[in-house]
Amino acid sequence: MKAAIVGGGVIGGGWAARFLLNGWDVAVFDPDPEAQRKIGEVIENARRSLPSLYDRSLPEEGQLIFHASLSDAVQGAAWIQESVPERLELKHKVLGNLTDLAQSDAVIGSSTSGFKPSELNRDGGRAIVAHPFNPVYLLPLVELVGEKSETERAANILRDIGMYPLIVRKEIEAHIADRLLEAVWRESLWLVKDGIATTAEIDEAIRMGFGLRWAQMGLFETYRVAGGEAGMKHFMAQFGPALEWPWTKLMDVPEFTEDLVDLIAGQSDTQSGHMSIRELERLRDDNLVGLLRSLKKSGSGAGGVISSHESALPHSASASLPITGDRQIPQSWTDYNGHMNEAYYLEAGAAATDRFMELIGADADYVAAGQSYFTVENHLRYLDELKEGERLIITTQVLEGEGKRMKLFHFLKNADSKLAATMETLLLHVDLNSRSSCPPGANVASRLGTFAAKHKNLPLPEGAGRYVGQRSQVG
Amino acid sequence: MKAAIVGGGVIGGGWAARFLLNGWDVAVFDPDPEAQRKIGEVIENARRSLPSLYDRSLPEEGQLIFHASLSDAVQGAAWIQESVPERLELKHKVLGNLTDLAQSDAVIGSSTSGFKPSELNRDGGRAIVAHPFNPVYLLPLVELVGEKSETERAANILRDIGMYPLIVRKEIEAHIADRLLEAVWRESLWLVKDGIATTAEIDEAIRMGFGLRWAQMGLFETYRVAGGEAGMKHFMAQFGPALEWPWTKLMDVPEFTEDLVDLIAGQSDTQSGHMSIRELERLRDDNLVGLLRSLKKSGSGAGGVISSHESALPHSASASLPITGDRQIPQSWTDYNGHMNEAYYLEAGAAATDRFMELIGADADYVAAGQSYFTVENHLRYLDELKEGERLIITTQVLEGEGKRMKLFHFLKNADSKLAATMETLLLHVDLNSRSSCPPGANVASRLGTFAAKHKNLPLPEGAGRYVGQRSQVG
Numbered sequence: 001m002k003a004a005i006v007g008g009g010v011i012g013g014g015w016a017a018r019f020l021l022n023g024w025d026v027a028v029f030d031p032d033p034e035a036q037r038k039i040g041e042v043i044e045n046a047r048r049s050l051p052s053l054y055d056r057s058l059p060e061e062g063q064l065i066f067h068a069s070l071s072d073a074v075q076g077a078a079w080i081q082e083s084v085p086e087r088l089e090l091k092h093k094v095l096g097n098l099t100d101l102a103q104s105d106a107v108i109g110s111s112t113s114g115f116k117p118s119e120l121n122r123d124g125g126r127a128i129v130a131h132p133f134n135p136v137y138l139l140p141l142v143e144l145v146g147e148k149s150e151t152e153r154a155a156n157i158l159r160d161i162g163m164y165p166l167i168v169r170k171e172i173e174a175h176i177a178d179r180l181l182e183a184v185w186r187e188s189l190w191l192v193k194d195g196i197a198t199t200a201e202i203d204e205a206i207r208m209g210f211g212l213r214w215a216q217m218g219l220f221e222t223y224r225v226a227g228g229e230a231g232m233k234h235f236m237a238q239f240g241p242a243l244e245w246p247w248t249k250l251m252d253v254p255e256f257t258e259d260l261v262d263l264i265a266g267q268s269d270t271q272s273g274h275m276s277i278r279e280l281e282r283l284r285d286d287n288l289v290g291l292l293r294s295l296k297k298s299g300s301g302a303g304g305v306i307s308s309h310e311s312a313l314p315h316s317a318s319a320s321l322p323i324t325g326d327r328q329i330p331q332s333w334t335d336y337n338g339h340m341n342e343a344y345y346l347e348a349g350a351a352a353t354d355r356f357m358e359l360i361g362a363d364a365d366y367v368a369a370g371q372s373y374f375t376v377e378n379h380l381r382y383l384d385e386l387k388e389g390e391r392l393i394i395t396t397q398v399l400e401g402e403g404k405r406m407k408l409f410h411f412l413k414n415a416d417s418k419l420a421a422t423m424e425t426l427l428l429h430v431d432l433n434s435r436s437s438c439p440p441g442a443n444v445a446s447r448l449g450t451f452a453a454k455h456k457n458l459p460l461p462e463g464a465g466r467y468v469g470q471r472s473q474v475g
Numbered sequence: 476m477k478a479a480i481v482g483g484g485v486i487g488g489g490w491a492a493r494f495l496l497n498g499w500d501v502a503v504f505d506p507d508p509e510a511q512r513k514i515g516e517v518i519e520n521a522r523r524s525l526p527s528l529y530d531r532s533l534p535e536e537g538q539l540i541f542h543a544s545l546s547d548a549v550q551g552a553a554w555i556q557e558s559v560p561e562r563l564e565l566k567h568k569v570l571g572n573l574t575d576l577a578q579s580d581a582v583i584g585s586s587t588s589g590f591k592p593s594e595l596n597r598d599g600g601r602a603i604v605a606h607p608f609n610p611v612y613l614l615p616l617v618e619l620v621g622e623k624s625e626t627e628r629a630a631n632i633l634r635d636i637g638m639y640p641l642i643v644r645k646e647i648e649a650h651i652a653d654r655l656l657e658a659v660w661r662e663s664l665w666l667v668k669d670g671i672a673t674t675a676e677i678d679e680a681i682r683m684g685f686g687l688r689w690a691q692m693g694l695f696e697t698y699r700v701a702g703g704e705a706g707m708k709h710f711m712a713q714f715g716p717a718l719e720w721p722w723t724k725l726m727d728v729p730e731f732t733e734d735l736v737d738l739i740a741g742q743s744d745t746q747s748g749h750m751s752i753r754e755l756e757r758l759r760d761d762n763l764v765g766l767l768r769s770l771k772k773s774g775s776g777a778g779g780v781i782s783s784h785e786s787a788l789p790h791s792a793s794a795s796l797p798i799t800g801d802r803q804i805p806q807s808w809t810d811y812n813g814h815m816n817e818a819y820y821l822e823a824g825a826a827a828t829d830r831f832m833e834l835i836g837a838d839a840d841y842v843a844a845g846q847s848y849f850t851v852e853n854h855l856r857y858l859d860e861l862k863e864g865e866r867l868i869i870t871t872q873v874l875e876g877e878g879k880r881m882k883l884f885h886f887l888k889n890a891d892s893k894l895a896a897t898m899e900t901l902l903l904h905v906d907l908n909s910r911s912s913c914p915p916g917a918n919v920a921s922r923l924g925t926f927a928a929k930h931k932n933l934p935l936p937e938g939a940g941r942y943v944g945q946r947s948q949v950g
């Protein structure tokens with residue numbers, strides 16, 4: 001699959017990264033002589049963060065090509081994304097060219113944050129609005145506005161690359177999210193202009209309070225909970241009248257003077273000037289990866305999008321030992337020693353045990369039906385450091401697999417097949433109601449037995465059956 | 476220390492929980508016959524979530540007492556918090572009584588979301604605004620408005636109970652955060668009323684996109700990053716003119732008709748009606764705990780507040796083996812088997828190793844100066860299940876502590892001193908520049924040696940020096 005990115009910059013580069021890291025080939029057209037460097041920097045940021053969201057590896061990266069001609073760039077592209085500056089006459093020109101050059105079944109998306117499809121297509125174009133949010137490679141939201149069958153077709157493609165398409169029911173200037181952002185921006189400008197709060201104080205008012213609520217539930221569900229058992233109507237009866245209160249007086253637009261710009265830019269320097277934009281970007285991305293991985297546990301909001309995308313990613317396969325893990329090491333797994341923390345070797349190893357359980361049929365349905373394996377012992381040997389962003393591949397050898405007992409030996413290797421750790425793990429099969437051990441079901445026993453019989457002929461791995469501190473044996 | 480809570484409900488109950496779980500005695504005055512049940516439910520929610528934010532235990536809970544008389548409730552209270560309904564004449568009456576009854580050095584805080592101190596104190600009161608955010612026991616933000624020395628005094632107390640006081644420079648209706656919330660609420664009502672989006676779609680537009688940005692950076696810092704190297708001025712030059720665009724036409728207030736209330740309440744039922752309020756509260760709290768624990772790793776925003784509060788919590792101490800861990804098990808540590816996941820036993824054990832390193836002087840400064848201990852092997856034996864919310868106490872015995880080698884044995888016990896797991900861990904002292912092993916500094920070697928000599932006389936723990944699957948020895 002091929003995507004064409006027309007107009008680079010932060011948004012176009014984010015689109016390029018999102019497609020590329022999901023295995024698409026990406027062609028870029030951008031007359032800016034700096035385009036290659038700028039897009040390269042966005043993709044570099046994406047490479048260190050997007051794969052960290054997942055506990056499986058993403059497809060192999062596609063090819064990135066920069067073109068000097070628009071027609072070369074869009075040739076054969078199934079998705080064409082326009083992200084040129086927000087000037088209607090420029091959008092008309094570019095979208096007109098794209099309509100002529102694009103293959104007839106290509107989606108033509110515009111990243112516009114403000115214009116409606118009827119405005120964009122006034123001269124006969126067929127673009128839809130596909131409005132993403134920065135950083136495009138991490139935030140799932142894309143607002144889709146336009147002809148119904150076209151937005152639905154686009155939505156399916158976006159889901160395939162891990163995004164969350166939101167089809168807007170009626171076209172309106174600025175769609176949905178930017179209307180809300182616009183309202184906050186306007187109010188914030190007043191607060192700064194009137195000396196009520198600085199930019200830093202407004203940011204704290206957001207991220208110490210409702211920002212945390214909105215990352216997981218949004219506005220209405222948060223208020224529903226706040227309303228308590230009395231329900232949403234009760235909440236509105238309480239909060240509704242406040243709309244008529246005096247503070248709605250500031251709804252006009254503050255005059256956009258040079259003084260106001262200087263005031264805000266100066267406060268922003270005081271607040272964040274000690275960090276470069278690159279450092280801020282990485283801090284933001286690390287935070288987003290952490291927040292998203294955290295939401296993945298409950299499946300709320302954006303966390304659910306990642307889980308469902310992940311479950312569609314193929315498992316790696318191998319002819320010899322089964323591959324039970326293949327992933328990138330996220331930033332949040334490293335510690336003050338500058339390498340992967342010891343606890344996450346076990347998190348990765350435990351995930352490999354889970355994957356092996358799936359392979360023998362002791363999967364989520366089996367657990368839901370009341371049986372599982374519980375770990376009784378683990379022995380980890382740390383042989384080499386692993387760093388953030390490295391690929392980690394785990395293979396598993398069965399040492400015992402009879403009756404209630406299952407003893408596994410995980411090999412944790414980096415991309416160069418260098419052994420970074422081993423984990424020997426003993427599990428007992430249990431009944432989840434009585435919480436006591438019992439033999440597994442026939443299907444699980446048989447599939448485990450097959451692995452055990454096959455692996456019995458392999459040599460006992462170096463390090464198996466050893467106690468902590470025992471010296472290596474020669475021979 | 477004693478706090479008096481005047482007016483229960485979700486906000487008053489949240490204040491009660493925040494003080495109580497930080498070791499304060501709490502006296503409640505609320506004529507509502509349901510007050511005890513309602514506040515009890517909030518405190519129950521807080522008990523399962525607030526301690527989970529920390530990797531140390533909070534102080535022992537204070538005493539909670541309900542009073543039938545206001546004067547009994549405020550007697551001896553250092554903080555008095557008014558959270559009665561948002562009607563000015565009622566606030567005047569209650570705050571007037573509090574001014575008469577309170578001890579002279581008590582802080583009198585009002586939870587008002589809208590009124591200014593000058594309005595609250597029109598009849599001669601001395602209250603400040605101390606406006607918290609729901610859930611009060613998890614979100615750090617408190618907006619403080621009022622006389623400078625009084626808000627500064629209040630800020631110190633709030634920091635002690637893990638909150639983030641934001642002193643507002645000038646009084647204004649609705650302070651800071653609620654002005655922003657109000658703007659979003661107003662715009663959202665238009666979007667629903669005009670059929671552009673449902674409540675569920677607006678929530679997705681928030682939590683799939685900018686909600687994630689705002690949980691960690693707020694508005695201005697996010698835009699600063701989006702502006703890139705060109706800086707905040709450039710960003711404003713791009714985005715500023717949009718303020719004059721057509722969508723600002725909807726800045727008047729939608730009429731608050733019964734139809735609009737029904738429309739929104741109905742959509743909210745469709746969106747969230749499959750979960751009870753209690754279930755939604757728990758989902759929200761689990762998500763918030765996860766997000767906050769995630770931000771704690773980078774120290775961004777609310778995560779920094781938790782780290783600094785945690786570092787002020789005392790370590791538990793013991794006469795025999797050193798206590799190297801004492802904490803509550805967070806929800807995010809449990810797995811599909813309904814108990815603490817095997818990987819988090821190691822996370823807890825690794826934290827105990829870190830704490831032991833601190834005890835022998837191999838602390839953050841020592842690591843920053845270029846030396847540390849790296850783990851080479853771990854052996855974990857899982858002896859009993861641990862559940863969400865249980866207390867976990869870890870003690871550590873030194874098995875070896877000479878030269879480069881340090882072998883520790885951690886005992887993980889629940890609150891009833893029942894052994895839930897053991898962890899045997901072997902570490903080597905390393906130079907962080909050469910990444911190779913070397914002997915520790917003299918101070919560390921000596922302190923480790925003292926522990927080792929003392930523990931040498933203890934019996935070897937059951938389970939030490941064993942390989943995976945080795946049967947227990949008798950005698």
